[in-house]
């Protein structure tokens with residue numbers, strides 16, 4: 051077993067690292083957040099905060115990741131791109147709530163938020179159901 055913080059190795063019988071007070075993991079190569087998945091990409095930072103608040107009210111904890119930095123040369127709207135993450139098991143429920151309560155659907159191809167009444171994703175051209 052290994053401590054994910056100080057990377058010290060411990061015998062299997064030790065559940066936590068005494069120095070860091072964190073739970074040990076069986077491998078350090080493991081993804082830090084293996085249980086997280088993307089709910090959707092939001093094209094406006096303010097909207098992203100509103101949606102996070104909405105979902106956290108529904109008991110779905112989320113994380114915002116600003117991905118604008120990686121976008122490269124892009125139209126102005128892309129400057130505020132934010133990706134919304136949640137636990138894998140919450141993603142489906144989160145998308146459903148967004149659809150029902152916020153009028154937002156998530157493109158199945160590029161995971162970008164699009165208006166509920168749209169038939170085609172305006173970002174990647176994917177047909178929406």
Ligand SMILES: [Zn+2]
Nearest residue numbers: 053056067070
């Ligand atoms: Zn440690």
Ligand SMILES: [Zn+2]
Nearest residue numbers: 157160171174
């Ligand atoms: Zn799309």
